[in-house]
Amino acid sequence: MTKYIVVSGGVISGVGKGVIASSTGTLLKSLGLRVTAIKIDPYLNIDAGLMSPLDHGEVFVLNDGGEVDLDLGNYERFLDVELSRINNITTGKIYSQVIEKERRGDYLGKTVQVVPHITDAIQNWVEQVAAMPIDDSGEQPDVCIIELGGTVGDIESAPFIEAMRQFQFRVGQDNFCLIHVSLVPVVGSVGEQKTKPTQMSVRDLRGAGLSPDLIAVRSTKPLEESVRGKISMFCHVAPEQVLTVHDVSSVYHVPVLMRDRGIIDFFRKRLALDNLCIPTERQLDGEKLWKKWIDLTKSYDHLYDTVTIALVGKYTDLHDSYISVYKALEHASLAAGRKLEIKWIEATNLEPETLKTDAIKYHESWQNLCSAQGILVPGGFGTRGIEGMITAAKWAREHKIPYLGICLGMQIAVIEFARSVCDMPDAYSAEIDPDTKTPVIVYMPEISKTHLGGSMRLGNHATIFQPGTEDGKSIVRKLYGDAPTVEERHRHRYEVNPENVATFEEKGLAFVGRDESGKRMEIVELKNHPYFVGCQYHPEYLSRPLKPAPLFHGLVSAAIGIKL
Numbered sequence: 001m002t003k004y005i006v007v008s009g010g011v012i013s014g015v016g017k018g019v020i021a022s023s024t025g026t027l028l029k030s031l032g033l034r035v036t037a038i039k040i041d042p043y044l045n046i047d048a049g050l051m052s053p054l055d056h057g058e059v060f061v062l063n064d065g066g067e068v069d070l071d072l073g074n075y076e077r078f079l080d081v082e083l084s085r086i087n088n089i090t091t092g093k094i095y096s097q098v099i100e101k102e103r104r105g106d107y108l109g110k111t112v113q114v115v116p117h118i119t120d121a122i123q124n125w126v127e128q129v130a131a132m133p134i135d136d137s138g139e140q141p142d143v144c145i146i147e148l149g150g151t152v153g154d155i156e157s158a159p160f161i162e163a164m165r166q167f168q169f170r171v172g173q174d175n176f177c178l179i180h181v182s183l184v185p186v187v188g189s190v191g192e193q194k195t196k197p198t199q200m201s202v203r204d205l206r207g208a209g210l211s212p213d214l215i216a217v218r219s220t221k222p223l224e225e226s227v228r229g230k231i232s233m234f235c236h237v238a239p240e241q242v243l244t245v246h247d248v249s250s251v252y253h254v255p256v257l258m259r260d261r262g263i264i265d266f267f268r269k270r271l272a273l274d275n276l277c278i279p280t281e282r283q284l285d286g287e288k289l290w291k292k293w294i295d296l297t298k299s300y301d302h303l304y305d306t307v308t309i310a311l312v313g314k315y316t317d318l319h320d321s322y323i324s325v326y327k328a329l330e331h332a333s334l335a336a337g338r339k340l341e342i343k344w345i346e347a348t349n350l351e352p353e354t355l356k357t358d359a360i361k362y363h364e365s366w367q368n369l370c371s372a373q374g375i376l377v378p379g380g381f382g383t384r385g386i387e388g389m390i391t392a393a394k395w396a397r398e399h400k401i402p403y404l405g406i407c408l409g410m411q412i413a414v415i416e417f418a419r420s421v422c423d424m425p426d427a428y429s430a431e432i433d434p435d436t437k438t439p440v441i442v443y444m445p446e447i448s449k450t451h452l453g454g455s456m457r458l459g460n461h462a463t464i465f466q467p468g469t470e471d472g473k474s475i476v477r478k479l480y481g482d483a484p485t486v487e488e489r490h491r492h493r494y495e496v497n498p499e500n501v502a503t504f505e506e507k508g509l510a511f512v513g514r515d516e517s518g519k520r521m522e523i524v525e526l527k528n529h530p531y532f533v534g535c536q537y538h539p540e541y542l543s544r545p546l547k548p549a550p551l552f553h554g555l556v557s558a559a560i561g562i563k564l
Contacts, residue, residue, distance in 0.1 A: 002130040002141060003271045004176050006164050008148045008210070010201025011183040015218050018071035020181050020245065021147045022078035023255040027264055028143050029079060030290035031273065032282035036134050036141040037075040038126060039068070039088050041149045042156040046092040047085070049456075057320035061491045061541055062087075065459030071147060073324050073541070078255075080544055086129055091156060094121050114159050122163035123170060142276055152180075153204045165209035174272045180205055180212035181245075184219045184227065193219060193227045195234070202235040211236075213270055214263075216243045240266065252297050252545060292546055296334065303339040307560050310372035312392040314380040316344040325378050325406070328543035332552040336560060343368035347377075347385030350392060369395060374402040374531075374559030377409030379491065379538060383432050390416045402531035402558035404551060407492050410524055410534025411441045414496055414504065417526075421507050422500075431494045442497045457490050463513040463522040463537065474512045475564045476523050476533055479550035486513075488537035495536065496521040531558035 007021040018039075025035045045051060048059045049067030060073040066085025076083060098121050102112045130144040148164065150157040168176040182198040202212060215237060217223055223231075223244040232239045243261055248254060268274055309329055315321035326342065333340040348354060349365035369375065375396045377389050389409070393416040396403035405413040411429055418427035418440045429441035444457060463486050469477045470484075480486050498519050501511055513523030513535075526532035531554055543549035554564055 001171070001175055003143045003273070004126070004130070004146060004167070004171055005143060005179060005267075005271075006146045006148060006177070007179045007181060008152055008161075008205065008212075009150070009181045010152045010205065011197040013149075013151050015181055015183050016245070017147050017149075017181045018074045019251050019254055020179065020216050020258075021071070021145050022074045023251075023258055024179070024263075025075065025079045025143075025145050026255040026289075026293065027259055028267065030259075030286045030293070031264070032278045032284075032286035033142040033273070033276070034134055034139060034282075035079055035143045035145065036081065036129060036132070037072070037079065037083065037087060037145045037147070038129050039071045039075070039147050039149065040122075040160050041069050041088065041090045042154065042160060043090060044092045044095075044156075045090060046096065047088065047090065053315040053321035054318050057318065058323050059491070060324060061458060061489045061538060063460040063489065067458065067491070069149070070320060070323050071149075073327075075145075076541075077327060077544055080546075081134055086125075086132070089122065089125055091159070094118060094125070094159075097121055115162060118159050119163040119166055122160060123167050126167065142278075143271075152201055152208070158208075161205075161208045161210065168210070177213045177267070177270050178210055179214045179216055181216045181218060184217050184223065184231075186220050191221075193224060195227055195230050198231055199234045206236075212241075213237075214241050214243055214266065216245050219244065219246050222246045250297070250300050252293070252300060255293065256297055296545055299334060299337075303334070303337065305338050305560075306341045307333055307336065307338040307374070307556055308341045308343060308372050309374045309376055309555070309559065310343040310345055310369050310392070312345045312347050312350070312369070312375065312377050312389055314347055314382070314385045316346045319344065322378055324538075324540040324543070325376065327545075328540040328549050328552045329376070329556065331543050331545055331548040332556040334545070335548045335553060336556050336562075338556065338560060343372050345369060345392075347388035347392070350388035351385075372401070374404070374555050376403075376555065377405045377412050378540075379407030379409065381408075381431075386412070386429075386432050390419075394420060397526065397529065397532055400530055402555055403533065404531075404555040405524075405534035406538060406540070407536060410536055411494065411496065413524065413526075413532070413534045414440055414509070417504060417507070417509050418500065421509075422503055429494060440497050440500050441494050444493055444495050456493050459489060460487050461490050461537070462487050462516060464516060464518075465513050465523075466511070469512045474510075474525060475531065475554060476512055476525055476535075476551065478564065479554045481550075488535070488539055489541045490537045492536060496524075531555060531564060 007017050009015050009017045028035050047067045048069050058070040059067050060070050061067055062084055063082050064084045068088040072083055098117050134141050148160055182201050184193050186193055228242050231242050330340050345365050345368055349361045355362040375392055389412045393413045415427050418424040424438050426438040427440045428436040430439045430443055465477045465484055472478050508527040510525050511521045512525050515522055522536050524534040539549040539551045
């Protein structure tokens with residue numbers, strides 16, 4: 001039977017439940033176990049697709065087009081698995097499902113209530129995910145990790161906590177383990193570690209009918225033994241059930257830290273893992289995975305040379321808005337033996353209007369742009385900052401600075417090229433100006449203009465390299481190992497106007513990758529430039545710590561002077 005590990009959080013949100021859950025999965029995979037993951041988000045939205053990145057962080061896109069919480073990106077990167085939209089549960093999804101059943105008459109005239117109908121729906125959903133094969137082998141997972149979003153005590157989390165309370169009896173004690181992640185703040189001039197918030201959080205959890213098997217304590221520095229003992233005493237757990245997870249140099253060190261604290265042995269006993277029959281081949285694969293992970297952390301600690309990338313975006317005030325882009329850059333930098341240094345540039349600060357209102361921000365932003373070894377313009381929506389992004393693309397093109405444009409960033413590169421090289425001074429995107437006389441970026445004809453949620457071109461789609469790109473003639477195709485076709489994840493409503501493509505290519509902007517129809521531009525590459533690349537898809541979603549995304553690898557390599 002599948003083992004279930006629930007990860008809850010207390011005191012404050014954003015305390016690191018996702019990293020703890022992902023790290024737990026990595027440790028279990030190192031034993032040769034098959035692991036899947038579920039993220040529960042207690043908001044009423046059906047999915048994260050229409051949520052502002054500045055409010056909720058990045059929207060992560062899955063192969064099947066699911067727009068989900070950024071923590072699912074953590075799971076995919078750490079566990080090297082491909083999840084689907086069913087791995088993300090929201091209150092909106094659960095209530096929609098139950099209400100639909102009620103309208104069909106499935107409940108046979110019964111009064112539909114939170115208990116048992118909502119809680120049963122949650123438990124059934126979890127078991128459905130746990131029964132799904134996690135890869136082409138068709139084998140079901142041995143362990144399902146469930147991250148409960150929000151904070152214990154929140155009103156909106158109550159149905160999910162109650163569902164998990166019931167679920168522990170449904171699956172049995174040996175198959176259910178609860179990790180509670182809590183914060184121990186450090187206050188005062190002497191840096192005293194305070195346990196009271198953790199005590200209160202555990203009290204709320206117990207009051208809801210759940211008892212933690214492991215308390216993962218987050219703190220800026222290692223927990224003092226006296227503090228650890230205090231948590232053990234007042235939270236009614238043994239000292240070995242208090243896990244200190246202090247700040248480390250990178251998230252890749254967290255699994256190592258947890259393993260050093262004896263978490264593997266804890267799970268072996270608590271979930272009777274030794275009773276599972278794990279094939280020798282999978283055990284050996286797990287050992288190889290762990291060795292690679294150790295090598296990764298060691299290499300991170302011994303990086304001294306840096307690579308500086310300017311990220312010119314619209315949501316730079318909240319770095320989680322670009323977490324997959326950041327991680328993909330980090331993966332590529334690690335592979336190149338460099339420590340990543342990102343210059344976060346708000347696109348509006350590159351525009352002349354900012355010079356009038358805040359000259360310091362304007363000059364600082366331009367200094368960061370000009371000093372960067374590479375420039376990246378990521379995806380985004382709306383009109384704000386567009387001219388600043390266009391200016392950044394122009395600087396990269398004219399000064400031979402390596403450039404990578406993703407989704408909107410590719411469209412920005414096309415607009416700038418049209419204006420500066422193709423004698424189209426009014427070139428613009430129909431997204432920014434629906435009445436533009438020269439729409440080089442247009443609305444995709446098959447996309448709904450009335451319903452925004454889940455209506456974009458989403459998920460996994462093929463990109464076909466065009467004739468003449470083989471044998472090293474295209475930098476991008478070369479980065480993909482000269483493959484004729486690649487599959488990447490998409491999230492967009494607008495695309496390059498096919499009517500202008502011939503003009504652009506005559507001037508040296510080659511559309512080396514297109515979709516199956518040949519009419520939708522997927523990859524653009526500028527000739528006679530060290531690295532000037534744009535892609536309509538989002539390569540960051542498939543980047544892994546041990547397997548960097550090719551286009552990010554190309555950007556970092558070009559930035560440090562490696563000829564591609």
